Amino acid sequence: MHIGRVIGTVVATRKDERLTGNKLLVTQPLNMQKEPIGEALVAVDTVGAGIGEIVIYTQGTAARYAADKIQSPIDAAIIGIVDNIDIY
Amino acid sequence: MHIGRVIGTVVATRKDERLTGNKLLVTQPLNMQKEPIGEALVAVDTVGAGIGEIVIYTQGTAARYAADKIQSPIDAAIIGIVDNIDIY
Amino acid sequence: MHIGRVIGTVVATRKDERLTGNKLLVTQPLNMQKEPIGEALVAVDTVGAGIGEIVIYTQGTAARYAADKIQSPIDAAIIGIVDNIDIY
């Protein structure tokens, strides 16, 4: 899994119907110092994440399980809201 | 999922028959400022996307579900047409 | 999916028996201007592609479906021979 920050939303009226009801959140990958790295992606929310929150996201088949929509076109999902990242 | 722009089409007469009936759209990945990033890919269309439209695309097994062709050789599919990208 | 050019072959006598009968084609990824990008990979042929031909290839589970060998160790397959790439 990876760490990211929710930085926005995507609205798409014409979309696969199996995405209906899923918030599409623009997620900026972060490194463990919470600095942006690489390009943002679109992930479905599964834990009620809000704008600005630091989250854990998953990709691939795991994302479809996260959304409880195994036969859906989802390939990225937010699965946790970070309290702490402790680096030793 | 990622954001892209449909920039063209690919025509292939000799192809896996399970691709028959699927439009093969050249899709240029975009960042959230709608600027091109990285290399274009080929995605099957599932929502009637047209040239120039900004879309959401998915990859991997999710793409086969998107195309409703789970036993097909599809690894990327367009699954939504973007109305808005709102970055906060 | 991605665009590539078949630039060679790989011969391996000692290999997983489920690859028997599959041509292993060295495939150079191309951008949409048909210029080489990144490193070549090895893909099984499923459409009779020849040296020099511009092809469409797929990766991951889709490649095993393309080869009709779902329980095989294949992770990349050529699934079409390109007639045209039209960029608008």
Next chain:
Amino acid sequence: MHIGRVIGTVVATRKDERLTGNKLLVTQPLNMQKEPIGEALVAVDTVGAGIGEIVIYTQGTAARYAADKIQSPIDAAIIGIVDNIDIY
């Protein structure tokens, strides 16, 4: 699979319930000279790995099998603690 070093932990109270009971370890990918390469990721622990230990981690569907949680949102898991890396 890849080699990494456990460098920290992630705590997330609000998370997918199927992650409950799994330690979320910040894992820094290493090259074979045990030097850091690329960005750290979050992997679930399945072998009792501790901070500073050099580990083997796996990604994708393999990670869900590693965690014995095939219907979970896990896409990376630690599956071994390295005794030796012998390069010839």
Next chain:
Amino acid sequence: MHIGRVIGTVVATRKDERLTGNKLLVTQPLNMQKEPIGEALVAVDTVGAGIGEIVIYTQGTAARYAADKIQSPIDAAIIGIVDNIDIY
């Protein structure tokens, strides 16, 4: 699939038991001129590959099929030993 060279071994006593019996080979990806590219990975051997040999490796679900351990945490496997790479 990709081409690589076996350059070493990884020993891990504490590991997922489903890896027991699998040699963990350090595999350096190569381009088609047999030059090293990118970072080495750890792949299970399925064809008796030895140190220094040039091999074909596969990743993802295909690797679990290659190892005949579909419910294992394997995400990379060596599936052939290269006799020739012929580039035209």
